[in-house]
Amino acid sequence: xxxxxxxxxxxxxxxxxxxxxxxxxxxxxxxxxxxxxxxxxxxxxxxxxxxxxxxxxxxxxxxxxxxxxxxxxxxxxxxxxxxxxxxxxxxxxxxxxxxxxxxxxxxxxxxxx
Amino acid sequence: xxxxxxxxxxxxxxxxxxxxxxxxxxxxxxxxxxxxxxxxxxxxxxxxxxxxxxxxxxxxxxxxxxxxxxxxxxxxxxxxxxxxxxxxxxxxxxxxxxxxxxxxxxxxxxxxxx
Numbered sequence: 583x584x585x586x587x588x589x590x591x592x593x594x595x596x597x598x599x600x601x602x603x604x605x606x607x608x609x610x611x612x613x614x615x616x617x618x619x620x621x622x623x624x625x626x627x628x629x630x631x632x633x634x635x636x637x638x639x640x641x642x643x644x645x646x647x648x649x650x651x652x653x654x655x656x657x658x659x660x661x662x663x664x665x666x667x668x669x670x671x672x673x674x675x676x677x678x679x680x681x682x683x684x685x686x687x688x689x690x691x692x693x694x695x
Numbered sequence: 696x697x698x699x700x701x702x703x704x705x706x707x708x709x710x711x712x713x714x715x716x717x718x719x720x721x722x723x724x725x726x727x728x729x730x731x732x733x734x735x736x737x738x739x740x741x742x743x744x745x746x747x748x749x750x751x752x753x754x755x756x757x758x759x760x761x762x763x764x765x766x767x768x769x770x771x772x773x774x775x776x777x778x779x780x781x782x783x784x785x786x787x788x789x790x791x792x793x794x795x796x797x798x799x800x801x802x803x804x805x806x807x808x809x
Contacts, residue, residue: 614794614795623802624802624803625697625699625785625787625800625801625802625803626738626785626800627697627799627800628797628798631795631797670737670738674794674795675740676751679792679793679794680743680750680751680792680793680794681726681728681743681750681751681789681792681793681794681796681798682740682743682751682753682794683740683794683798684740685737685738685739685740686737687737688737688738
């Protein structure tokens with residue numbers, strides 16, 4: 583079992599839809615989670631991070647962590663064609679004194695106008 | 696633009712060859728990371744350097760090596776290349792060591808091994 587699992591999709595939605603992107607993780611010691619967005623032919627960029635359980639909101643984006651079920655979600659409200667990208671969840675592995683991150687496979691999202 | 700630069704953008708080479716990928720971190724960032732992205736394995740951490748010293752290692756093959764120079768730029772050396780090494784190689788940088796530092800990714804080097 584991979585430490586972080588993510589459905590690669592692709593996921594196709596109409597403009598304006600609410601999008602739900604999800605990851606599961608295996609190690610209950612993971613505490614810090616990130617969502618990266620990667621446009622085609624570009625490097626990933628940090629979108630949001632959350633620490634421990636609960637929700638974090640930033641504009642149209644909400645990140646949610648459910649530690650009891652080891653489930654991470656990213657919700658996108660009022661999705662736009664410019665949101666079309668691959669979304670990767672990530673978490674640090676090992677000591678917090680290193681920058682070693684493990685990533686999910688990434689979910690490719692297409693928002694159709 | 697993240698401020699991280701990588702050269703070259705594309706590299707095509709043959710099996711058995713050796714290549715060097717170069718990365719310049721953002722100004723002021725002391726940590727440099729190397730990642731490999733392939734369709735089957737996704738984005739995988741290879742190695743981290745902090746201020747010239749190796750800080751963390753992932754599943755980096757013995758045929759691969761990296762270093763960070765005094766001016767903080769980094770190079771990833773890949774030798775005895777195999778077809779399976781074809782992938783996107785990303786460099787990232789961050790100000791400090793810790794995992795909660797945001798990592799800024801470069802545009803990547805696409806390596807094709809024929």
